Amino acid sequence: MSFLTVLYACVFYAATAMLVGGLVAKIRCYARTPAPLKIPTTPAPTTTGGVVLRMAREVALFESLFKSNKWIWLFGWLFHVSLLLVLVRHLRYFTEPVWFWVSLAQPFGTYAGFAMVAGLGGLWARRFLVDRVRYISTPSDHLILVLLIFIGTSGLGMRFISHTDVVAVKAFFLGLMVFDLQPLPSDPALLVHLGLVALLMIIFPISKLLHAPGIFFSPTRNQTDDSRERRHIAPWATKFDAGSGSKSE
Amino acid sequence: MAAPQFEVPKLTGNIEIPAVKADASAHIKSFPANAGIQEIIGFPGGAEPGELVDGWHDKAIAKMGDLLGRYRSLQVFMDACVHCGACTDKCHYFIGTGDPKNMPVARQELMRSVYRRHFTFAGKYFPSLVGAKDLTKEVVEDWYKYYYQCSECRRCSVFCPYGIDTAEVTMAGREILDTIGYGQKYTNEIMGKLHKIGNNLGLPGPALQDTLEGLEEDMLDATGVAVKLPLDVEGAEVLLVTPSADFFAEPHVESLMGYGKVFHASGTSWTLSSKASEAGNFGMFIGSYENTRRAAMRIREAALELGVKRIVVGECGHAWRVAYSFWNTLVGVGAGGADPFSIELQKQLDPRYPAPQHICEFTNDLIKQGKLKFDKSLNDHRVVTFHDSCNVARGSRMGDIPGGQFIIPREVIKAVVNNYHDMAEETIGESTFCCGGGGGLLTDDLLELRVKGALPRMEALNNVVEEHKVNFLALICAICKAQFNKVVPFYGFDMSMVGGVHQLVSTAILLEKEEE
Structure with a gap:
C-alpha cells in the first residue's frame, strides 16, 4: 500500500469526522438555543405547511435573493444547482451498482461542472467589481471561492483533458467506506482535487459555509405568524410569569 | 426652520445607490445616557455619560455569550452570513449617507468580527483571514455610533437569502452597550x-x-x-x-x-x-x-x-x-x-x-x-x-x-x-x-x-x-x-x-x- 493511499485515506477519515462532528455540534447548538420571541419577517405564513413551502422556496429557488439582486441570484443559484448536479453525478463513485437516477444524471452533472465554475467566477468578479461587495469581502471570502474554483477546474480537467483511472478511484472510495484500503491513483490532478475537497469538508463547520444548516434555523424564515393565536415562550422566560418580575412597578 | 449644518440630499426622481464613502456618517452620534438614566432601567453607568464601566471588555464579551445562548436568531445570524452583498443597497441610511458601515452586512460585521474572535475556532487562530477583531475602545465607539444609526426596520431581512435581520444584531449590540454603561440618552430616558x-x-x-x-x-x-x-x-x-x-x-x-x-x-x-x-x-x-x-x-x-x-x-x-x-x-x-x-x-x-x-x-x-x-x-x-x-x-x-x-x-x-x-x-x-x-x-x-x-x-x-x-x-x-x-x-x-x-x-x- 503506497504512502499516498494511506495518507489520503487518513485525510478523508479525518475530514469526514470533522465535517460530521462539526455539523452535528453546530446543529445541536442551533436547535437547543431558544428563539424567545416571534420574529418572522412578515408577511409570513400562518400555518406550518405554509412555513414548509416558504422554506422550500427559499432553499430551492433562493426567493429572497431573487427579490434582492438578480446578478447575485443568477450566479449564486447557478453555482448551487450545478454543485447539486455535480454531487449527484459523483455518487457513482460511492455506489455499486450505480443507482439508475445517478446514471441518468451523468451527462447533466458533467456539464454542470462548467456552469458551477461560471457561477463561481461571477460571484468572485462581484467581489472586485462592486464597491460595496469589495468593501465587505474578507480574505477568506476570496479563498473559499478560489478553493471551489480549483475543485471545479481540477475535476473538469480530469474529465476532459487528462483522464484518471476512475475505476481505481471508485475502488478506493468503496474500500474506504468499509475500511478496506484500495490503492489510489497518483495523478496530480486527482490528488489536488481530492485534497481540496477534504479541505472544504474540514472548513465547512467552522466557516461561513454554515449558512447551509443555518438557514433552516433562521427564525425570520421558519416561524409561523400566529403570535395572537398561540403563546410562544422560551424556557428561560417563563420565570418572569411568577414572582416579582410580574409587576410593572 | 434653521439652516441645516449639513447638506440635504437633492431629489433626483430615482432612488440612487451611492458610491461607498468611508466614514461619511462617522461624525453623527447621539448623546449617551448618564448614570441616573441608566440605573432607572437596570443598567450601570460611568461617571460621565458614555464612560465605560470597570471591566467593560470582559463584561461585554460575557454579555455577548449570554445573548448567543438566549437568542437563536443572534447565534444563527452570526454564523450564516456569506457576505454575498444582497443587503448592501437596502438600508435607507446607506442610501442617504453612503457610509459603508450603514450597509446592513457591515453593521452586522461590527459585531460579527468580535464574535469570530471570541467564539469561533477560525477567528481565534486565524483572525485576519476571516476578519476577526478584538473588542477595543474604537470598536465599542463604532458600535455605539452605528447601532444608533439603525432604525431596526428589518428591510434588509426581507432581502437576505438567510433571513438575517440586522435589527436583531442592533438590539443585541445596544443591550451589550447598555450592560457596559454606554446607553443612549434619548431611548433610555424615555424608557425610564x-x-x-x-x-x-x-x-x-x-x-x-x-x-x-x-x-x-x-x-x-x-x-x-x-x-x-x-x-x-x-x-x-x-x-x-x-x-x-x-x-x-x-x-x-x-x-x-x-x-x-x-x-x-x-x-x-x-x-x-x-x-x-x-x-x-x-x-x-x-x-x-x-x-x-x-x-x-x-x-x-x-x-x-x-x-x-x-x-x-x-x-x-x-x-x-x-x-x-x-x-x-x-x-x-x-x-x-x-x-x-x-x-x-x-x-x-x-x-x-x-x-x-x-x-x-x-x-x-x-x-x-x-x-x-x-x-x-x-x-x-x-x-x-x-x-x-x-x-x-x-x-x-x-x-x-x-x-x-x-x-x-x-x-x-x-x-x-x-x-x-x-x-x-x-x-x-x-x-x-x-x-x-x-x-x-x-x-x-x-x-x-x-x-x-x-x-x-x-x-x-x-x-x-x-x-x-x-x-x-x-x-x-x-x-x-x-x-x-x-x-x-x-x-x-x-x-x-x-x-x-x-x-x-x-x-x-x-x-x-x-x-x-
Whole structure:
C-alpha cells in the first residue's frame, strides 16, 4: 500500500469526522438555543405547511435573493444547482451498482461542472467589481471561492483533458467506506482535487459555509405568524410569569 | 426652520445607490445616557455619560455569550452570513449617507468580527483571514455610533437569502452597550419615564384627564356632538392603548379624535387607561426583554383592573409590532395560553376578537359591517398616499391573511377619501422604507441622519406629488408622524401634508346628533 493511499485515506477519515462532528455540534447548538420571541419577517405564513413551502422556496429557488439582486441570484443559484448536479453525478463513485437516477444524471452533472465554475467566477468578479461587495469581502471570502474554483477546474480537467483511472478511484472510495484500503491513483490532478475537497469538508463547520444548516434555523424564515393565536415562550422566560418580575412597578 | 449644518440630499426622481464613502456618517452620534438614566432601567453607568464601566471588555464579551445562548436568531445570524452583498443597497441610511458601515452586512460585521474572535475556532487562530477583531475602545465607539444609526426596520431581512435581520444584531449590540454603561440618552430616558410615570411623555394621570377633556370640548365645538374620550372606566368593553404622542402632539391628536369618533359612532363602550397610557415600548429598541416586558405589564395590569373584554392599539408602528408579535409571549395578551399566568387574562378577553386588535382592524370591521357612515367628499381637498410603517409591514400583521397589514389600512383610507394613489411598488408593502426616525433615533442630536435616512421615502413621495398632486401622507405610526413632520420641510414639502389614517376617518365620519 503506497504512502499516498494511506495518507489520503487518513485525510478523508479525518475530514469526514470533522465535517460530521462539526455539523452535528453546530446543529445541536442551533436547535437547543431558544428563539424567545416571534420574529418572522412578515408577511409570513400562518400555518406550518405554509412555513414548509416558504422554506422550500427559499432553499430551492433562493426567493429572497431573487427579490434582492438578480446578478447575485443568477450566479449564486447557478453555482448551487450545478454543485447539486455535480454531487449527484459523483455518487457513482460511492455506489455499486450505480443507482439508475445517478446514471441518468451523468451527462447533466458533467456539464454542470462548467456552469458551477461560471457561477463561481461571477460571484468572485462581484467581489472586485462592486464597491460595496469589495468593501465587505474578507480574505477568506476570496479563498473559499478560489478553493471551489480549483475543485471545479481540477475535476473538469480530469474529465476532459487528462483522464484518471476512475475505476481505481471508485475502488478506493468503496474500500474506504468499509475500511478496506484500495490503492489510489497518483495523478496530480486527482490528488489536488481530492485534497481540496477534504479541505472544504474540514472548513465547512467552522466557516461561513454554515449558512447551509443555518438557514433552516433562521427564525425570520421558519416561524409561523400566529403570535395572537398561540403563546410562544422560551424556557428561560417563563420565570418572569411568577414572582416579582410580574409587576410593572 | 434653521439652516441645516449639513447638506440635504437633492431629489433626483430615482432612488440612487451611492458610491461607498468611508466614514461619511462617522461624525453623527447621539448623546449617551448618564448614570441616573441608566440605573432607572437596570443598567450601570460611568461617571460621565458614555464612560465605560470597570471591566467593560470582559463584561461585554460575557454579555455577548449570554445573548448567543438566549437568542437563536443572534447565534444563527452570526454564523450564516456569506457576505454575498444582497443587503448592501437596502438600508435607507446607506442610501442617504453612503457610509459603508450603514450597509446592513457591515453593521452586522461590527459585531460579527468580535464574535469570530471570541467564539469561533477560525477567528481565534486565524483572525485576519476571516476578519476577526478584538473588542477595543474604537470598536465599542463604532458600535455605539452605528447601532444608533439603525432604525431596526428589518428591510434588509426581507432581502437576505438567510433571513438575517440586522435589527436583531442592533438590539443585541445596544443591550451589550447598555450592560457596559454606554446607553443612549434619548431611548433610555424615555424608557425610564414609561416605567416611572406610565408614558413616554411623562404625562401624569391628572394632566392626561385635563387634556382629554379639552379635546372633548374641541370636538363638541367642531361637530356639535359630545364625543367622549373616557379615562379609567371600569367595565368598559374596549381598552384603547395608544402612543402618548396622540394626547399632545400634532398631527397625532387628530387621529386620537378619529378613534373617539369611531367608538362613538359604533356605540362601543371604551376607555383609555392612565396606567397603560403608552402603547410605545422602547424596550424593544434596546433589545431588553426585561424592560420590554416590564413596560408591557402595564397593559396587562390595566386590562385586568378595568375588566375590559378587548384591547385595541392605536396608530403606532413599533408598538404594534410589540403588541401583535410579543404581548402574548411577554404578558399573555392574546389567546391559546395554557399556563395560569396567561389564562388569568385570556379568560377575561372576548374570544370572538383577536387580542390585541389594531385600530385599523377595528375600524375596518365596522366599515365592512356598515356601522359607520362617511361623506368622502369632506376629504376632497386631499390627494392621499399611504406610507407602510416598517414595523407594521415586516414585523406584524392585520386581519386573517398574510399581508393584511397592507390591505386593511388602505381599505380604511379608500372608504373615507376619493383621491388615493400608492407610491412606487418597490417602496411600499414589505419593501417599504423606514421614515428615517424609527428604532430610537427620533432625537434632534441625530437630525442629520434622520434627514438623510428619509431620502428614499422622500424620492418616492416626490414622484407621486409631481405625478398625482398628492398632498397628504397618511401614516399609522407616532414616530413616522413626528419624523416626517420634522423632515419633509428639508425636502421642500409642507409639514401639513403629514397626518394619520384616523385623521382622514375623523374628517369624513358622519356623527348622528343626539336627539334633543
